[in-house]
Amino acid sequence: MGQFPEDVVGGFTAEELECKICYCAYSLSSRRPKVLECCHCLCAKCLAKILDLGESSPNAVVCPFCRYITELPGEDVDSLPDDYNLVSALLSIQTRKHQNLNANQGEILLSPRCLNSLVGHSASASPTSIRSNYVVITIMEPRQEPVIPAAGRNFRSSSQDSMASVTQRWTVWNCAALLCQTSARVLVWLLGLLYFSSLPLGVYLLIMQHTTMGVLMVSLVPVSLLIVMVYGLCQCLCREFWDSISTMDNKPSEKEDMLLRLANSIREAVCGLIAVSWLASRPIRIKQPRNLSGCSPAVSDSGRLSHWTLLKSCPAKDSWQAVGIDGRNRIAMSGPSSGCGFLMSVVVHGDLALNEQEKELNQRLRRLYPAVNEQETPLPRSWSPKDKFSYIGLSQNNLRVHYKGHGKTPKDAASVRATHPIPAACGVYYFEVKIISKGRDGYMGIGLSAQGVNMNRLPGWDKHSYGYHGDDGHSFCSSGTGQPYGPTFTTGDVIGCCVNLINNTCFYTKNGHSLGIAFTDLPPNLYPTVGLQTPGEVVDANFGQHPFVFDIEDYMREWRTKIQAQIDRFPIGEREGEWQAMIQKMVASYLVHHSYCATAEAFAKSTDQAVHEELASIKNRQSESLQAAQIGSSDSYLGPILEIQKLVLSGRMGEAIETTQQLYPSLLERNPDLLFMLKVRQFIEMVNGTDSEVRCLGGRSPKSQDSYPGSPRLFNSPVHKASSSQTYQTGFDSNYCNGVSSSKGHTSAHSHKSCPPTMPSPELGVLNGSRGQQTNVGAEVEMEVDHFSNGVSESSSNGFLNGSSTHGIDLEECDADMEVDSAQSKRQLCGGSQAAIERMIQFGRELQSMSEHLRRERGKNSANKKMLKDAFSLLAYSDPWNSPVGYQLDSIQREPVCSTLNSAILETHNLPKQPPLALAVGQAAQCLSLMARTGSGSCAFASVDDYLH
């Protein structure tokens, strides 16, 4: 990992590190990067040439890019300011030449976490602007009035111009960004207040004789300053130390560089310090660089502040200069220092590369090891900084390992383990190690070891440790003497180690070629391990950060096929008949449980001999009433359940609740949470426009809605026309049972219930087409409604249903509405009717009060709260169907509600809450997780989901 391309240094590409006139790389000597007042950057040599050409006055340079004239402050080009960013980058290149490790550690001075979130927010505000790798955040003091620059100092006015234009464009920002700003400002203010008030507070505390607290407070400011100083010093010292270690035989110019770097580091530290105090004391505005540079900047939601570049203060002008880099253009801003304003820009390398890598890692791990539960058994992602011998050094996010001991004897061997053991649920686990350098002798061992194995050894030498060594190509299986195994390996080779947790073997790969089984009978819970023994050995691990050289997925495919074949060919033996019968029983009971009555019947018929068994078994364990229902007559037991389910599934929650209360009076009383859930669902259906109440308001006559026979009593009532009743029954059996809708269009009630909410227009079309018939039905049903709603008002505790039936909207109006709907063919809130919306809002209030009531009585219930919140969120969107919470409106969401209700009802009849089939599925899933825990690798390739379609 972390192989920064050579040409990217400190956020500069090689392109940027060369002068755009001569295309020669900048240097610290003759080709020193100089910045003009127009912010363009040239090398000193070219500038001198331009000056020699003398197109304008002898003491001014015309910018070759924009023709802006820059007055030379001194006699020659050297007096122009250096491009500090480039200079520091060049310095760091020089540093890097001697120091391969810790590539950009030294550059990170401060990374204020508080800004992290701000960057994230502003990014989400305008996500389109994500393009390159940098974020420029300009922090500047707001100016009420632009400072008029002194006449004759042209260069300054130019920068003011750009700032002014910037200010104008701020208005474009949306309110979200402003919000972020304010919150950030408040936060910074608070922190600053806390920080700076600590001194007087400490004094006060001391006076009050709270000595410890007082001392603590008083010392807060100096201590923090000290810490920052010490940190800076330490850093540069460390760096020097590193250099002296890694390059013992380097050039004599080292000293000079060292001094320079030292000075540089100290300056950086001081700058950082000032920046912190400044940040704390100034209000800040965060701005996207688009406005500054005129070219698209990069903001990434994952971009994080990792690099601050504070430009040097120009001593001559006593002002700050700041530069933001956006990949191609650079913008320098300078401001007068005399108290009126600071300009500053913070360059943020969105450490995009890193985050991309992390994302890729996550993706790859998830794809490779889908069965692994990372909460329980995390996968190794890097080497462990704790579980290593002291001769081992880690870098690049703990992926690169290098040796830093003497390496004289085998006693100097050192190894490092990964952060986590390999979970058994991987099935097949694989990681690769690239040999960056073989060092002196290339005594490298790659392998596995258990927790607690001595780290002062190469993997393979001790018990429970296994390794493949690069010097001789031997494999070491818990012993000091190796077996001839494969070829040797050296710099540039990629060695992979694959652990097969199914048969507990391990094989290695070299440059993508399998070398054959190395170890068998491996113990569980091994850690990926590497060991090094001589100086200069450097290896990089790949736990999935990059694509693997070896095609591990192909290997996994082979094992997946093997395991699945094993499952498919599981010997059933003599008891084949029993199995079949049992499976049929399970399926039948599942169908019965979910009241898929007709399907159950058809299933019973098709599996012939199972019919009797099935019925018999049901007889044994079910109540009398159920039996009858099972056979298929819809009049006694299952009928009501079916009916309720049907109502729920068609989204007519109001009626469903009523019916339930009517048939199982005590059920919902005992189960207020259930009732609440149903009501929330009703609310959602109202939004959807499918609930009966809203529906009749929005698009349908209330009578036709309520005419739907809610109870068997009604069913048998003489008032009901035969035709209607028949429709009901056929529709009932065929339509509902499969949970699929097919519009019959005989009566409005019918078509209504069978139509999914997502496609109201064809339904309405049908309705319109059969208007005559509908009117007929409406008229006919009128009598019933009275009867029915009366019944409801007696038994129901909800007052609103009565209200609904009193909504007197005549049929003509309904039809008119419907026509509009179908013409628009667009989904509208509550079906688009104003009355319905009002009703819905009223219902929402009731729901709210019910929720409060529930909370008072039964304590907090986070599930309920979330449910309500999600449901109400629907109203926040103009088009709830396409909103983030819009999934709730999907008819599929009715199913869990339906099955919960179903379970509750069945429970009241002392029937199992879950069908045996569901139990079996659950058990299988549980078994798999148990297998994962006990270290049986086959579970990786035996997902229950593969067998459920």
Added chain:
Amino acid sequence: MMACLLEAPLRISVLSRFPPTAGNCKDKHTKALRPREPGGGYGEVTATSRHYVDRLFDPDPQNVLQGVIDMKNAVIGNNKQKANLIVLGAVPRLLYLLQQSSSSLELRTECAVVLGSLAMGTENNIKSLVDCHIIPALLQGLLCSDLIFIEACLRCLRTVFISPVTPVQLLYTDPTVIPHLMSLLSRSQHTQEYITQIFAHCCKTPEHQTVLFNHGAIQNIAPLLISPSYKVRMQALKCFSVLAYENAQVSMTLVNGEHDPHPTIIKMMQRDKPIEMQLTAAKCLTYMCRAGAIRTDDSCIVLKTLPCLVRMCSKERLLEERVEGAETLAYLMEPDVELQRIASVTDHLVSMLADYFKYPSSVSAITDIKRLDHDLKHAHELRQAAFKLYASLGSNDEDIRKKITETENMMDRIVSGLSESSIKVRCLHSLSRSVQQLRTSFHDHAVWKPLMKLLQNAPDEVLVMASSTLCNLLLEFSPSKEPILESGVIELLCSLTQSDSPALRVNGIWALMNMAFQADQKVKVEIVRALGTEQLFRLLSDPDTNVLMKTLGLLRNLLSTRPHIDQIMSSHGKQIMQAVTLILEGEHSIEVKEQTLCILANIADGNTAKELIMTNDDMLQKIKYYMGHSNVKLQLAATFCISNLIWNEEDGSQERQDKLREMGFVDILHKLTQASDPNLCDRAKTAMQQYLA
């Protein structure tokens, strides 16, 4: 087109071949279920069968149809019954019915089905079917529009064509057949399966490949690689593999053509695919690679095909798959050292191959007769494959050879029964290229003994390999050289040089050349004696340049140290000088002439032999000519020769110098001291110094 001549029933000719032996029955379970034919005697069976045949001649077409259907049912899975029916002449009648446009489609279809069933029997059945001209008749049937009938015909054709006894050429006799088959490919999955299978089996020569290719085989078959039916995919793949075999044109089209089935084929090597498919796909890619369409360092070869083939060699695979895998792998990596290196470390291939010699395994020997039989049958093939692979592996890389010889009992295995197998010799030859092995294991195992024995009498093909190995064994540093010499190898090699095969001649003379290198006087004399000057000159006029070169090499080696030169030149000087003149005058390549001049230089080094040149003015003129030749190598060799002649410290050098100065050599030498080539310049300067001293 595709007219079929109906001939009189071929009873007599067919009868002579029967009764057939009980062959392997295709569908055994059917046979088991069927009640035995009544009566045990052959005659009675024939009698019952006759009933079926008689019904074919029934005037009522309905009865005929019923008869054919009954026959179909009687014949399925019953080899005896099939044989009987053929003997009784059912085939011509069935063919007649099949071809009659008057007979109903149903009848014709049933006829095709019965014929297909008959073809499923023994090889003899197929032979007699082919003799009855079944193929043209069935091909004619393909012109019908009815799909079911076509499928029945194709099924029968398929069965006939996949039999080894059917002459493949029958498919290509009528040029309209192939395009018609191509057009039938789109009809149904069955036609696809049968036709591709026919192609896969009937594409045996480059001409066949070209015919199929020209009729758009690739465009037509490429879509079948993604057919939903496994059988179709498999047959299409097989078809491609035979098409691509050693055929650059087809291979290039497979890789670069617009249909580009090559990625699909690579996908077929995925490890979750059936082994058969992986193996065939790997084979296909191997052929494409060897035909030059895919580079050997292409990732699909290095990272996919090679590992796939190595996997096929593993113990878990069936014996047949292991054999095929190993042979394909050997073929794949034959020309490429890098592939050999990779393969040698992949999955312990070398030790995995050692397992190939463990069949038949002794454990299962008694308990499982069937297994033993199977193992025995494949044991030989396995060994052959393993040796082939070893030969391929070890052909270039020293480390791999070392690894192979270090494998337990490897050398013993190769050496024992060397004469049985040419592949073993090939393997040995491969290994003999290693200096280290020559000095160690080859000597330890006295490889030369069986080799010598083999050379006494072996087929030419083996002889080439063996003599080539012997060449290596006779190299100067080989410890086996002495014992081989003692066993009278010279006679043998000399007889080889008289062989008709140029390869053998080269090997023979090559071995002699190796032997003569820094050899004792005795050996050299022996060689010259055994070979005879006559033979030597015959070889010098050999049409094969290689032979010529090696012969010159032999001469050069013979004429190495001074006493030897004088000795040989004294006895054969005249002939040799003649030969040299002949070659220098003849039309030969630079290399040959260079060798010849080198020989002259060697002669010039001899004490008395010098005179042979000095007295030969013609020769000196030639040397002078070559000193001024445009080719530096020739100049160098000629200068070397002169330098030897004028060498100071020897007797009579002064006279020679004088003579040569007279002939103008000094001027040429002087000129050559200014030559651009540093070697030549040096050589000329050294020669000039001889004059000055």
